[in-house]
Structures are given as structure tokens and as C-alpha cells.
Amino acid sequence: MNGQIQLSERPDSITDILALGFEAVPFAALFFLPDDKLTLLWRNSAHQVMSGSVGVDVTGLGMFEAFPPNADADGADAVTFIRTATNETMRTGIPQEVGPARFDLLDKSGAYVEHHWQMHFAPVRKDGRTIAILQTARDVTEATLTARLAQSHRRAATSTASVAYFSYDPETDLFLRHDAIDAMFGFAPDEAGIYAAPFFERVHADDIAAVHAEVARVLGAPHGEIASFDYRVPLPSGEERFVRIRGEMATDPVDRRPKLVGTFVDLTDIENARRDLEKAVHVRESLVVEANHRIKNSLQIALSLLRLQSSKLIVAGGPAAEKAREALRAVESRVRAVADVHATIQIDDDVANIDLITLVARLVASTRRSAELPDAAMVFTHSAEVIRLKSDRAIALSLMLNELLTNAIKYGGPGEHSPVTLEIDMTPERVLRITVENADLTADPRLDIDSGGTGERLVQQFAAQIGAEIDRAKENGRVIARITMPLNA
Incomplete structure (x- = not known):
């Protein structure tokens, strides 16, 4: 009930806990005591594989004795988020979700390898009291590092090639974008608002018809069709900028709405x-x-x-x-x-x-x-x-x-x-x-x-x-x- 695991009067040993069936589940499961050491009671085979410690008996060891944190990679933070989640679970009796959070593991050569986890902590209760904590974990290292790499690419592109990313909802006119796009169009920070209309108004009068035509074309095209815009932007200062947009329609994972996503490139210096x-x-x-x-x-x-x-x-x-x-x-x-x-x-x-x-x-x-x-x-x-x-x-x-x-x-x-x-x-x-x-x-x-x-x-x-x-x-x-x-x- 409410994510808690209730033990009957009969089970009172580790063998009883194993009988709950966690050995057969495909995700990593670990039971530990909510004491100062976070003493490990039992783990399933999936946890051994995920943590790279197949065949190692960790029963009776403290969590950070069995899996020492990496002192060179904010290991203290890793210890803190696990203890905080444990304490909050004990205090409220409510399961806690943590992550993605970093906790590095040792490889066979004794060197630390970077790992990121999505963890779930649930109380194991008997006779109305919490006697253990069930920790389930999912390795999200690849997804985390991929997202971080994509962010690095975006920052590098923005700083070195005047590239800025955007997302545009053609139905609501909502325009989410990098701050550099406002600067390309001569807007001060927060001056243009959240909609695209002010930006369309600054497109050169001789180019705006082609821009609207390209938006209409890509809206009616299959997903994956590339939208291409090259146009001029006369600024209030009298300067003229040359902008290139490349993008495509994609479904937003949050609101499931179709959005035009892509990049702005300032080609003024090149032109x-x-x-x-x-x-x-x-x-x-x-x-x-x-x-x-x-x-x-x-x-x-x-x-x-x-x-x-x-x-x-x-x-x-x-x-x-x-x-x-x-x-x-x-x-x-x-x-x-x-x-x-x-x-x-x-x-x-x-x-x-x-x-x-x-x-x-x-x-x-x-x-x-x-x-x-x-x-x-x-x-x-x-x-x-x-x-x-x-x-x-x-x-x-x-x-x-x-x-x-x-x-x-x-x-x-x-x-x-x-x-x-x-x-x-x-x-x-x-x-x-x-x-x-x-x-x-x-x-x-x-x-x-x-x-x-x-x-x-x-x-x-x-x-x-x-x-x-x-x-x-x-x-x-x-x-x-x-x-x-x-x-x-």
C-alpha cells in the first residue's frame, strides 16, 4: 500500500525476503537497513550485473563500504543524496525518487568509471514499523551523458558559429529560443516576449512572403522534412542582418504538440x-x-x-x-x-x-x-x-x-x-x-x-x-x- 512493502507475521529472515520474488525481476533491487552504516541485507542478480560486482558477497557490509564513493568526483554528494532519501523515507513512510544522480563504480582494474542513476527508495514495513529499505536503481549513464554532450554541442555552436536553437509552435505562436536570437533581431533581453510575431515583423518586406510560404510548406510535409529560410532583418539601428534558419517539425515530448525546431545562424559577417x-x-x-x-x-x-x-x-x-x-x-x-x-x-x-x-x-x-x-x-x-x-x-x-x-x-x-x-x-x-x-x-x-x-x-x-x-x-x-x-x- 502506498509503495510500502508489508511483511506478514511469519517472514522474519532474509530467506523470507528473498521469497518475495525480487530475484526474478529484471531491474536492480537492493535491501538495506536504515542504520548508520546502511547495512546491506540482500540484492538480486540484476543488481550484481548492473553494479559490476557479480559473485561478490556484500551482505552485512555498509553500503559505502561495499560501494565506496569516488572522492574525486563529488563522492560526498553521492553519499548525501542516498542518506537524505533514506532519512526522508523513514520519516514520512513515503517512497522517494532520486536522480539522475552520479555515483561512480570501480571497474576490475580499480579505477572509477562515471555512472548516473535513477533510484527509488521504498520502506519495508512489519508490524507498522519500517525494518528495511528497498532500493531499486536504473542505470541512466548513457542518456545523461548524451544529453550533456548535446548541451555542450549547443553551447559550442552558439559561441563559435553564431548558432542558436529554437522551438516554435505554429498554432499558438509560442516561440522558445536562445537569447542569441533576440540579439540577432535587435531586441534587448525580454523585450520581444514569448511569441514569434515581433520577429516576423522584423523580417525584410521583400522576404516575408517566402518565409510564410516555407512555414506553410513544412507544416503540411511529413515529419523529417527540412525547412529552409534565408532572409534579411533590417534593424532599427539601420544595420541589416542576414539570417539562415534550418529546422523540421517534431513532436514535443512534454505537451505532444507538433513544433518547428531547429537553429538560427547569423550570416551577417559572412555575407x-x-x-x-x-x-x-x-x-x-x-x-x-x-x-x-x-x-x-x-x-x-x-x-x-x-x-x-x-x-x-x-x-x-x-x-x-x-x-x-x-x-x-x-x-x-x-x-x-x-x-x-x-x-x-x-x-x-x-x-x-x-x-x-x-x-x-x-x-x-x-x-x-x-x-x-x-x-x-x-x-x-x-x-x-x-x-x-x-x-x-x-x-x-x-x-x-x-x-x-x-x-x-x-x-x-x-x-x-x-x-x-x-x-x-x-x-x-x-x-x-x-x-x-x-x-x-x-x-x-x-x-x-x-x-x-x-x-x-x-x-x-x-x-x-x-x-x-x-x-x-x-x-x-x-x-x-x-x-x-x-x-x-
């Missing part, structure tokens, strides 16, 4: 840093484009000066003037090749890149125009639509092709029936292959690309600079220059 970086990248790109434009214009001015000087040499006439004019033409073509590169530079993925197909098409067109050749006299073909190169490699490759095209015009006598051809393709292994061909109209067995050797040296230097190889040969009355360059190198 501001992203915007600042975006502005800095835009400014840098603008500066690069402007610098490239100025370089291209400067090269065009240099080309104009070279052409002016060439015109003066034509007027002067004579063998020396013709030789100087040829030298100026060579310089002009090289400057023009560099100018073509700068005309096609683009900023892509934070790198100055060149579309090689566009660049070569410009180079072929300007070379053809400079040499006053018809379109059919110099033909460009390619298998790939877009090939990206960094600007430094593109400049060197452009100058190589300029030398080869200049040489092809000089020695190949291009025309509609014997054109100079330039072909580009790409292997599956991303190896770039470029072939320049022209008719072989010279009896000179040398394969030098110009008679002075300057162009030859330039081509070799540029090839080494960009990791390319060049091979030249004469086949079937044609002079062929082949360039191979791994693009992943």
Missing part, C-alpha cells in the same frame, strides 16, 4: 565579407580590362609609328632602305601579334584567359590583310570551338605562329591554288596540335624560317617558354611546321 570580396573582384577586373585596353591602344600607336617610318623608307629608296623596311615589317608583325592577344583577353575564374580560336582567327586575318592576300590564300581550320589559354602562354604562342605565318608568306608564295594553311585540333588527352603548311618554292635545303635566323631563335625560345615542341619537315612539295603543346602542363 558582408562576400559582398566586399565581390566588389574588390569587380574593381580588380575593371582595372585589368582598363589596363589591357590601354596596352592595346599603346601597341596600336607603336604600329602606326612603325608604318610611318616604313613609308619614309619607301620614299628614300635604295638597298639599305629596303632592308630596313623589311626589318620594320618584321617588328610590326610581332607587335601586331601581341596587340591581337590583348584584344582578346578576358577575365575568367579570376584569371586573365584567351580564347585561342578567336586569337588565331584575328592573327590570320591581320596577317592576310597586311600581306594583301585574298582570303583563299591563307586558310584557318579548327576542330575545337573554344580553347582557353592563360594570357602569358597565349602571347608566346601567338608570336610563334606569327613567325611561322610570316615565313610561309615569304617562302611559300601563297595564292588561291597554293594557300598557306593553319590547322588546330585537340587530342582527348588535351594536347594542343597546330600545323602550318605552305608550298615549297625554294631550292634552299635549310628549314630555317628566315634567312637571318632571328625568327628561328624566337620560335625556339617561345616553345621552351610554354612547354611546346616544334617539328618541321618537307613533304610532297610542302613545308610543314607542327607544334604540340600539352594544355595541362
Whole structure:
């Protein structure tokens, strides 16, 4: 009656107590006397297993003699809660519930292992007086440590990543939350109250419709569906915050009501840093484009000066003037090749890149125009639509092709029936292959690309600079220059 155990007149020994059937129950049971030592009378097998003391006879020992408390882990508190529960049971005759409470146990090596218990103390009565105490215990160590770990995670998340937890009842508008959420929305402690309405009012006017739509969606979705909110919060101070919410519907274990539970994350610092970086990248790109434009214009001015000087040499006439004019033409073509590169530079993925197909098409067109050749006299073909190169490699490759095209015009006598051809393709292994061909109209067995050797040296230097190889040969009355360059190198 009332949680008490009444003994009849007949049972008056430990054997009689055992006959009550506690050996067969699945929970740990321990009988002890309410004396100063809390002398142990008997325990069942489940208690031996739970306390890690199977086969150890503790009968007649005091409780704290059989199970000494851990002095390094508030052992005095453990002794206190057991004695307090015993005294209260004796005083009132009413069973006492204690826990979760810590009482560590020794392992086989003699070291203490942390344990937490849920304990129940009930009086054992005979002839109207309490003659013993029945203690039943349940090991709740795992649940206690798991809850503690979850609390640690929450505290760490809140302090290090501006993460705050919440629970929202969409039917009552009750909004239970971490204090950090109030600060995110610019509220002083206790200013906003217990409901969510003041927080909805501070969501940006352009974002609030999406917030309500997401709440409605997750309310109608199965449990486990993730709700996702990203919105702005204009504060009375004029500052704007960026908030992210992730949550899901779950049943509250206390009132059994469905609640939206999850986290708030303050992304303001991250968003501001992203915007600042975006502005800095835009400014840098603008500066690069402007610098490239100025370089291209400067090269065009240099080309104009070279052409002016060439015109003066034509007027002067004579063998020396013709030789100087040829030298100026060579310089002009090289400057023009560099100018073509700068005309096609683009900023892509934070790198100055060149579309090689566009660049070569410009180079072929300007070379053809400079040499006053018809379109059919110099033909460009390619298998790939877009090939990206960094600007430094593109400049060197452009100058190589300029030398080869200049040489092809000089020695190949291009025309509609014997054109100079330039072909580009790409292997599956991303190896770039470029072939320049022209008719072989010279009896000179040398394969030098110009008679002075300057162009030859330039081509070799540029090839080494960009990791390319060049091979030249004469086949079937044609002079062929082949360039191979791994693009992943």
C-alpha cells in the first residue's frame, strides 16, 4: 500500500525476503537497513550485473563500504543524496525518487568509471514499523551523458558559429529560443516576449512572403522534412542582418504538440565579407580590362609609328632602305601579334584567359590583310570551338605562329591554288596540335624560317617558354611546321 512493502507475521529472515520474488525481476533491487552504516541485507542478480560486482558477497557490509564513493568526483554528494532519501523515507513512510544522480563504480582494474542513476527508495514495513529499505536503481549513464554532450554541442555552436536553437509552435505562436536570437533581431533581453510575431515583423518586406510560404510548406510535409529560410532583418539601428534558419517539425515530448525546431545562424559577417570580396573582384577586373585596353591602344600607336617610318623608307629608296623596311615589317608583325592577344583577353575564374580560336582567327586575318592576300590564300581550320589559354602562354604562342605565318608568306608564295594553311585540333588527352603548311618554292635545303635566323631563335625560345615542341619537315612539295603543346602542363 502506498509503495510500502508489508511483511506478514511469519517472514522474519532474509530467506523470507528473498521469497518475495525480487530475484526474478529484471531491474536492480537492493535491501538495506536504515542504520548508520546502511547495512546491506540482500540484492538480486540484476543488481550484481548492473553494479559490476557479480559473485561478490556484500551482505552485512555498509553500503559505502561495499560501494565506496569516488572522492574525486563529488563522492560526498553521492553519499548525501542516498542518506537524505533514506532519512526522508523513514520519516514520512513515503517512497522517494532520486536522480539522475552520479555515483561512480570501480571497474576490475580499480579505477572509477562515471555512472548516473535513477533510484527509488521504498520502506519495508512489519508490524507498522519500517525494518528495511528497498532500493531499486536504473542505470541512466548513457542518456545523461548524451544529453550533456548535446548541451555542450549547443553551447559550442552558439559561441563559435553564431548558432542558436529554437522551438516554435505554429498554432499558438509560442516561440522558445536562445537569447542569441533576440540579439540577432535587435531586441534587448525580454523585450520581444514569448511569441514569434515581433520577429516576423522584423523580417525584410521583400522576404516575408517566402518565409510564410516555407512555414506553410513544412507544416503540411511529413515529419523529417527540412525547412529552409534565408532572409534579411533590417534593424532599427539601420544595420541589416542576414539570417539562415534550418529546422523540421517534431513532436514535443512534454505537451505532444507538433513544433518547428531547429537553429538560427547569423550570416551577417559572412555575407558582408562576400559582398566586399565581390566588389574588390569587380574593381580588380575593371582595372585589368582598363589596363589591357590601354596596352592595346599603346601597341596600336607603336604600329602606326612603325608604318610611318616604313613609308619614309619607301620614299628614300635604295638597298639599305629596303632592308630596313623589311626589318620594320618584321617588328610590326610581332607587335601586331601581341596587340591581337590583348584584344582578346578576358577575365575568367579570376584569371586573365584567351580564347585561342578567336586569337588565331584575328592573327590570320591581320596577317592576310597586311600581306594583301585574298582570303583563299591563307586558310584557318579548327576542330575545337573554344580553347582557353592563360594570357602569358597565349602571347608566346601567338608570336610563334606569327613567325611561322610570316615565313610561309615569304617562302611559300601563297595564292588561291597554293594557300598557306593553319590547322588546330585537340587530342582527348588535351594536347594542343597546330600545323602550318605552305608550298615549297625554294631550292634552299635549310628549314630555317628566315634567312637571318632571328625568327628561328624566337620560335625556339617561345616553345621552351610554354612547354611546346616544334617539328618541321618537307613533304610532297610542302613545308610543314607542327607544334604540340600539352594544355595541362
